[in-house]
Amino acid sequence: xxxxxxxxxxxxxxxxxxxxxxxxxxxxxxxxxxxxxxxxxxxxxxxxxxxxxxxxxxxxxxxxxxxxxxxxxxxxxxxxxxxxxxxxxxxxxxxxxxxxxxxxxxxxxxxxxxxxxxxxxxxxxxxxxxxxxxxxxxxxxxxxxxxxxx
Amino acid sequence: xxxxxxxxxxxxxxxxxxxxxxxxxxxxxxxxxxxxxxxxxxxxxxxxxxxxxxxxxxxxxxxxxxxxxxxxxxxxxxxxxxxxxxxxxxxxxxxxxxxxxxxxxxxxxxxxxxxxxxxxxxxxxxxxxxxxxxxxxxxxxxxxxxxxxx
DNA sequence: CTTTCTTGGTAGCATGTTGCAACCGTTGTG
DNA sequence: CACAACGGTTGCAACATGCTACCAAGAAAG
Numbered sequence: 001x002x003x004x005x006x007x008x009x010x011x012x013x014x015x016x017x018x019x020x021x022x023x024x025x026x027x028x029x030x031x032x033x034x035x036x037x038x039x040x041x042x043x044x045x046x047x048x049x050x051x052x053x054x055x056x057x058x059x060x061x062x063x064x065x066x067x068x069x070x071x072x073x074x075x076x077x078x079x080x081x082x083x084x085x086x087x088x089x090x091x092x093x094x095x096x097x098x099x100x101x102x103x104x105x106x107x108x109x110x111x112x113x114x115x116x117x118x119x120x121x122x123x124x125x126x127x128x129x130x131x132x133x134x135x136x137x138x139x140x141x142x143x144x145x146x147x148x149x150x
Numbered sequence: 151x152x153x154x155x156x157x158x159x160x161x162x163x164x165x166x167x168x169x170x171x172x173x174x175x176x177x178x179x180x181x182x183x184x185x186x187x188x189x190x191x192x193x194x195x196x197x198x199x200x201x202x203x204x205x206x207x208x209x210x211x212x213x214x215x216x217x218x219x220x221x222x223x224x225x226x227x228x229x230x231x232x233x234x235x236x237x238x239x240x241x242x243x244x245x246x247x248x249x250x251x252x253x254x255x256x257x258x259x260x261x262x263x264x265x266x267x268x269x270x271x272x273x274x275x276x277x278x279x280x281x282x283x284x285x286x287x288x289x290x291x292x293x294x295x296x297x298x299x300x
Numbered sequence: 301c302t303t304t305c306t307t308g309g310t311a312g313c314a315t316g317t318t319g320c321a322a323c324c325g326t327t328g329t330g
Numbered sequence: 331c332a333c334a335a336c337g338g339t340t341g342c343a344a345c346a347t348g349c350t351a352c353c354a355a356g357a358a359a360g
Contacts, residue, residue: 003316004174004347005199012263013251014181014244020255024154024172024318031164034289040337048155050319055338065254077327078336083289086254091289092277093246094164100243101163104215104236105170111299113162118293122282127242132272139184139233139241143268149261153345154318174347190308200348205309227356228307 011146020064021090025049025057030066030087031094038073038080066090096127161296170214171240175199175207180216180237181244188223188230216240246277 007015021027025047032046044054058081061067066087072078083090098115106112116123129137157165171177175197182196194204208231211217216237222228233240248265256262266273279287 007174007178008255011261012181013248013255015178015251016255017247017251018174018177022172022174022177024157024168027168027172028157028165031162035294041335044337050321051338052320052340053318056317076336088289089250089253092279093243093250095279096243096246096277097167098163100239101165101167103239105158105163105166109299111161112297114295114297115292116295117281117285117287118291120281120283121295124287124292125280125282125284127246127277127279129242129245129277130275131267131270132275133270134275135267137267137274139238141268142265142274144185145264145266145271147262147264149259191306194308200350201309202311202349203347206346226307 017093021061021066021093023057025053026061026066027094027097029054029057029061030083030090033067033081033083033087034091034094038082039078040081043081061087092127095124099124099126167243171211171216171243173207175203176211176216177244177247179204179207179211180233180240183217183231183233183237184241184244188232189228190231193231211237242277245274249274249276 007019010016010019021030028047029043032043037043037046040054040058043049043058044051047054049057058067058069062069062081065084067081068084068087069079070082072080095115102112102114114123129142131137131141157169160166160169171180178197179193182193187193187196190204190208193199193208194201197204199207208217208219212219212231215234217231218234218237219229220232222230245265252262252264264273279292281287281291
């Protein structure tokens, strides 16, 4: 078989995450979910994705525990897709991607969407990787350990 | 044409980021780069990816300004791939994905690799999304604004 | 210097995945 | 009841992925 390579049994957490959400559409679906989209049609219009692809992605995300299919909140017979706690935990990932995009793919003054603190309308603080005692860490300040079975 | 949909002209920074690194291999290549891999063969052995795919991905990452091709550091005639500043700026993204994976895809006690503070060997602090004045923010505490051209 | 091994690819093929358009049953609306 | 909107499914063509074989340049051994 020539199936896509899977990383779901890797011992690296990054690999398992990528396996779950590392395709072109999944992260954007999750982004839209954070932004309030719930219905199939909302995702479809917002993303411009083909319906069969969206169907497949939603199914994978539900199977992976990122989204959950629940009865529609407006009382209609349709269903909605909402983030599970596991899906909500992707918030820092989305914010990190957003900040990286803002800082590297937009000319100064170029229009873009922006995530703001709802209470005050301010931009968010830039994410920082911190040590256990709160020092900011650069990539060079870190190293990868193997944690064996206990 | 039935080419892959591109997001590089989206006004959403998340979409542009996904366009640059949102495929199955790119993020893992970047992860390995953070972990010290520099040579074609290192990436290939570490990832188990087909060489033609790796060639294509490295080329895209170099074209996208995430990696840079430089003369080998050991004086040989080969070349190496190192992170640019733009690539290094992906550090919070990788850390966020790693923490999400650790917390959601591993049973307690299951072996996994772990990123630690080099100086003290401790685990890192969990990434937090903060408001401008330092309050921790949940997804519901934020909203998306449009910033028009200035 | 010549043989051999390593490195870093390319080429071709089979299969999988994506995008598109057409279609369709169910649900909501006038 | 008629008609539109919703949420898909199906079939097809094009593209991407994975695999294997191959290959040229560089390094290493003798």
